[in-house]
Amino acid sequence: MDDLTxxxxxxxxxxxxxxxxxxxxxxxxxxxxxxxxxIFRTIHTIKGTCGxxxxxxxxxxxxxxxxxxxxxxxxxxxxxxxxxTALLAMVDAVRSMLTSIDNTGNEGERDDQQLIxxxxxxxxxxxxxxxxxxxxxxxGEEPAPAVPPEASIGEILIKRGAAKVIDVYDAxxxxxxGDPRRVGEILVQxxxxxxxxxxxxxxxxxxxxxxxxTSDSTIRVEVSQLDRLMNRVGELxxxxxQILQFTNASxxxxxxxxxxxxxLLTTELQEGVMKTRxxxxxxxxxxxxxxxxDVAVSCGKKVRIEMEGKETxxxxxxxxxxxxxxxxxVRNSVDHGIEAPQQRLAVGxxxxxxxxLRAYHEGGQVNIEISDxxxxxDLDKIKRxxxxxxxxxxxxxxxxxxxxxxxxxxxxxxxxxxxxTNVSGRGVGMDVVRTNIDKIGGSVDVQTKxxxxxxxxxxxxxxxAIIPALLVTNRGDRYAIPQISLLELVRLEGEDAQKRxxxxxxxxxxxxxxxxxxxxxxxxxxxxxxxxxSGKSSVVNIVVLQADDRxxxxxxxxxxxxxxxxxxxxxxxxxGIRSFAGSTIMGDGRVALILDVLxxxxxxxxxxxxxxxxxAEKELGAVASNGEKQTMLLFQCGSEGRxxxxxxxxxxxxxxxxxxxxxxGEQMVVQYxxxxxxxxxxxxxxxxxxxxxxxxxxxxxxxxxxxxDGRSVGLVVDRIxxxxxxxxxxxxxxxxxxxxxxxxxxxxxxxxxxxxxxxRGAIPDFFESELIGRER
Amino acid sequence: xxxxxxxCTFFIEKQFFAVPVQQVQEVIKFQEMxxxxxxxxxxxxxxxxxxxxxxxxxxxxxxxxxxxxxxxKPMNVVVRADGETVSFLVDxxxxxxxxxxxxxxxxxxxxxxxxxxxxxxxxxxxxxxxxVLDSERTVGGTDRTGK
Numbered sequence: 068m069d070d071l072t073x074x075x076x077x078x079x080x081x082x083x084x085x086x087x088x089x090x091x092x093x094x095x096x097x098x099x100x101x102x103x104x105x106i107f108r109t110i111h112t113i114k115g116t117c118g119x120x121x122x123x124x125x126x127x128x129x130x131x132x133x134x135x136x137x138x139x140x141x142x143x144x145x146x147x148x149x150x151x152t153a154l155l156a157m158v159d160a161v162r163s164m165l166t167s168i169d170n171t172g173n174e175g176e177r178d179d180q181q182l183i184x185x186x187x188x189x190x191x192x193x194x195x196x197x198x199x200x201x202x203x204x205x206x207g208e209e210p211a212p213a214v215p216p217e218a219s220i221g222e223i224l225i226k227r228g229a230a231k232v233i234d235v236y237d238a239x240x241x242x243x244x245g246d247p248r249r250v251g252e253i254l255v256q257x258x259x260x261x262x263x264x265x266x267x268x269x270x271x272x273x274x275x276x277x278x279x280x281t282s283d284s285t286i287r288v289e290v291s292q293l294d295r296l297m298n299r300v301g302e303l304x305x306x307x308x309q310i311l312q313f314t315n316a317s318x319x320x321x322x323x324x325x326x327x328x329x330x331l332l333t334t335e336l337q338e339g340v341m342k343t344r345x346x347x348x349x350x351x352x353x354x355x356x357x358x359x360x361d362v363a364v365s366c367g368k369k370v371r372i373e374m375e376g377k378e379t380x381x382x383x384x385x386x387x388x389x390x391x392x393x394x395x396x397v398r399n400s401v402d403h404g405i406e407a408p409q410q411r412l413a414v415g416x417x418x419x420x421x422x423x424l425r426a427y428h429e430g431g432q433v434n435i436e437i438s439d440x441x442x443x444x445d446l447d448k449i450k451r452x453x454x455x456x457x458x459x460x461x462x463x464x465x466x467x468x469x470x471x472x473x474x475x476x477x478x479x480x481x482x483x484x485x486x487x488t489n490v491s492g493r494g495v496g497m498d499v500v501r502t503n504i505d506k507i508g509g510s511v512d513v514q515t516k517x518x519x520x521x522x523x524x525x526x527x528x529x530x531x532a533i534i535p536a537l538l539v540t541n542r543g544d545r546y547a548i549p550q551i552s553l554l555e556l557v558r559l560e561g562e563d564a565q566k567r568x569x570x571x572x573x574x575x576x577x578x579x580x581x582x583x584x585x586x587x588x589x590x591x592x593x594x595x596x597x598x599x600x601s602g603k604s605s606v607v608n609i610v611v612l613q614a615d616d617r618x619x620x621x622x623x624x625x626x627x628x629x630x631x632x633x634x635x636x637x638x639x640x641x642x643g644i645r646s647f648a649g650s651t652i653m654g655d656g657r658v659a660l661i662l663d664v665l666x667x668x669x670x671x672x673x674x675x676x677x678x679x680x681x682x683a684e685k686e687l688g689a690v691a692s693n694g695e696k697q698t699m700l701l702f703q704c705g706s707e708g709r710x711x712x713x714x715x716x717x718x719x720x721x722x723x724x725x726x727x728x729x730x731x732g733e734q735m736v737v738q739y740x741x742x743x744x745x746x747x748x749x750x751x752x753x754x755x756x757x758x759x760x761x762x763x764x765x766x767x768x769x770x771x772x773x774x775x776d777g778r779s780v781g782l783v784v785d786r787i788x789x790x791x792x793x794x795x796x797x798x799x800x801x802x803x804x805x806x807x808x809x810x811x812x813x814x815x816x817x818x819x820x821x822x823x824x825x826x827r828g829a830i831p832d833f834f835e836s837e838l839i840g841r842e843r
Numbered sequence: 844x845x846x847x848x849x850x851c852t853f854f855i856e857k858q859f860f861a862v863p864v865q866q867v868q869e870v871i872k873f874q875e876m877x878x879x880x881x882x883x884x885x886x887x888x889x890x891x892x893x894x895x896x897x898x899x900x901x902x903x904x905x906x907x908x909x910x911x912x913x914x915x916k917p918m919n920v921v922v923r924a925d926g927e928t929v930s931f932l933v934d935x936x937x938x939x940x941x942x943x944x945x946x947x948x949x950x951x952x953x954x955x956x957x958x959x960x961x962x963x964x965x966x967x968x969x970x971x972x973x974x975v976l977d978s979e980r981t982v983g984g985t986d987r988t989g990k
Contacts, residue, residue, distance in 0.1 A: 302894055544878055593880035638898040639927050640982065644881050650889055650896045658877040658889040658896050 075116050076169055077287060082109045083162050087357035090155055094360075097146040107136040111219070113161065124174045125164050131186040132157040134243055137219075138190060141232065153185050155357075187243065220251045223268040224260055234259035290383055293344050300333075300340045301633040304533060307333040308630060308654035337533060337631075341382070348426045348435070349377030351390050355397050359422060362401040369408060369419040370401050376426035381433055385527055388507045389435070392500040396437050396523050397422065399497070404441035404521050414518060416440065432509075432551055433529060438522035444515040446472040453478065473513045477501040508648065510665065536632045536651075536661065539610060539623040541589045545659040546623075547632050547651055548610060552664040554618060556626060557609040564607045577609060577620055581794055584611065586620045587671040589662075592646060614668035621667065630654070634661065646670060697795050699812060700771065701788035705755035709788070711795070711812055712820040718774035720787060725766050734830070737770070737781060746770065747829040748783040749820070753805050773822055780826055780833060795819070804828055846944045850966075850975060852937030853920055856908045859937065859973050861966075866922050866978050870936050873916035874899075887932055892921065899930040905981060907957050924978035931981070942966045942973065950974075 114129035167175030221235035314326040405420030479498035536547040645666030770781040805825035850861035876888030917932035963977040
């Protein structure tokens with residue numbers, strides 16, 4: 068196959084993918100002219116190129132589609148589902164021909180006569196186009212818009228008022244029926260257009276096309292080429308690490324400077340190469356509107372798809388790896404998750420189901436969520452099924468948490484589909500999804516609420532090749548821990564080393580800011596035979612790690628360094644050991660093993676094991692009413708009032724000049740963003756002992772802005788102290804209006820502000836007026 | 844001579860062993876190894892072979908020989924087996940020799956069961972016997988016990 072054809076194929080595939088999406092969008096928004104224009108352009112390009120390359124069948128088909136589209140675009144036809152279906156069928160036919168060209172070099176033995184006829188039949192508008200109004204609108208337009216590069220000669224003539232729509236339509240029609248002449252020729256020969264006009268229009272068309280070519284500033288590169296480049300860069304990174312180690316011991320300042328420069332350049336090169344491999348996840352998602360439409364239509368459902376974070380970027384190999392699992396989950400959600408319309412109506416849900424895709428970066432990983440508002444998973448049924456198939460024991464089933472039960476769907480051989488449809492339930496199940504995600508070092512988790520819906524959440528690493536890692540040692544051996552899982556490091560010295568380590572029923576724990584952190588000893592995990600030995604050392608190093616949604620502390624001998632490491636797969640012989648994720652080569656040329664944090668946690672029973680979790684939760688329950696960490700804003704009010712409020716209630720922190728504070732009646736107010744915002748001085752509202760007002764001294768007033776439904780109120784505080792993330796344990800309920808109670812935050816007693824009741828106390832109608840406002 | 848085959852030979856505890864030469868990638872001197880916990884002792888560790896990480900198998904352990912004398916550093920015979928590159932740790936490297944198929948023989952019954960599984964054939968040389976190892980089997984069987 069020649070380069071030209073290859074390029075044509077690549078480009079057309081891309082265009083077709085976009086078309087699918089645009090058609091589905093168009094169905095919900097039939098009047099969208101921009102969309103129609105874009106679709107028309109795409110088909111037009113395909114038609115033009117395949118004419119050029121001599122793919123006659125393809126050209127005829129695309130041409131039929133184009134004719135129909137041009138009428139739609141010109142408003143002479145309006146879109147209905149019959150037309151959409153025909154156009155989608157056309158897209159599919161084009162795609163299959165392209166595949167055939169890709170594989171065999173020709174268009175294949177397809178017969179699309181019927182499809183072409185359908186497309187042509189649909190051309191006949193329900194009523195004859197009103198010629199007058201059509202020309203009127205084109206003439207009456209504001210200054211003639213620039214000619215788009217893909218405009219056909221007919222379009223240009225109509226735009227310039229040189230030809231009537233109906234004449235052009237007839238000419239195009241004649242061409243479709245086999246007239247070999249060009250549209251311009253037909254028009255001139257029929258006397259519909261003056262030759263002079265045609266020449267001018269042709270010139271315009273040429274100019275526009277030439278202009279569009281200059282913006283060609285991208286090139287296509289084979290992925291394998293990038294892979295090789297990436298491998299080389301990986302080797303370079305290793306070499307760089309080795310050189311740095313040598314030069315760090317050297318005194319030669321010239322050498323040091325040079326190696327620093329090498330260091331910098333390598334990092335930049337590495338980042339640059341990684342970037343070339345990044346693609347937005349939207350590339351995969353773009354297929355889903357069509358998938359969802361097709362599946363929904365085939366099972367008689369209505370489903371709307373929403374996407375958030377399309378631009379989130381991932382490494383190309385990862386995009387490839389998650390494509391199938393994602394498609395599977397999406398199909399599954401539509402097929403099994405979302406209920407049939409009448410069922411939805413019966414439970415009071417909108418007829419149209421919603422499928423939400425969301426992607427976002429978090430801690431060097433990409434999170435992808437696929438949620439539906441369907442029926443949710445029937446956990447009892449899943450457990451029963453798993454029991455039947457002998458995947459779990461009845462004892463396990465009864466002890467299982469909801470989350471664990473939901474995650475049973477990832478076990479091989481478990482399909483809860485009542486009937487096998489052509490969409491899912493055919494055996495390629497969620498277990499394949501999990502396997503594929505595991506393979507790239509990601510994790511997948513499902514959460515479900517009966518009658519409310521299901522969310523599948525994936526955590527995917529950004530890249531596989533080079534990752535930052537923490538190096539630790541155990542008995543002189545080095546191990547690397549991917550920093551993705553790293554939360555913090557804790558070092559206990561001297562007396563603390565023994566005193567602060569406690570145990571709950573034999574399970575070692577450490578109290579990390581009031582939370583019990585289960586501890587795992589690396590040495591005991593790696594040398595089970597040494598489990599009995601109790602190493603009493605004067606220093607304890609704890610690496611706090613995140614595995615799944617659990618945290619645990621890994622006790623290691625020593626924490627040495629952080630380093631960028633190149634991940635190399637483990638040999639077949641070592642694959643079975645779940646504590647290791649891979650291996651890498653260190654700066655000194657020796658091999659180090661990369662610890663698999665999740666695997667370690669699993670083999671130490673921190674994750675998925677009921678025992679320790681139950682113990683830890685019981686213990687936590689004794690001291691904490693809610694173990695959730697909260698982010699709190701700490702501030703000072705009055706002479707002794709140290710207070711905190713939930714940061715999620717804070718819209719902004721502002722500082723106002725004291726003289727800008729005015730009075731409206733008895734109420735303190737300030738002009739804020741074009742509105743009058745009432746102010747409440749917290750110390751006054753709570754009748755706290757007054758301090759010398761800092762505002763009086765500095766001329767500035769600190770205000771915490773609280774907003775609800777577009778209404779704001781400012782809470783005046785004396786000083787903003789800090790923002791902390793802590794487990795807040797309310798210890799003493801308050802008798803005072805406006806306070807929840809108090810808690811210990813940062814080792815100090817702190818009052819917890821009840822913002823709502825405080826505002827209600829100071830401005831009784833704040834929430835009510837908003838209520839009235841809402842009713843209006 | 845009928846068909847002849849080339850073998851890369853080596854010694855373990857003075858016994859003459861070999862693997863077919865086309866399976867051998869290279870022979871290198873002792874390399875520093877990184878211990879791998881949680882695996883059977885046959886896997887001695889990982890070595891860095893110019894950027895490629897390979898598993899080193901202790902053939903002494905695999906074949907049931909005792910620990911080597913203190914201070915003796917094993918050599919590496921790097922072999923491609925079972926789709927992977929691995930290293931066989933041996934005492935000493937011999938020559939590459941060509942042996943005719945006509946002096947091949949089934950392994951004698953008197954060999955230990957362990958050894959009989961791994962030895963693919965015995966060749967009667969002029970002054971000694973050459974045991975040819977089946978690399979795939981030598982490498983295999985450790986991944987399951989590795990749990």
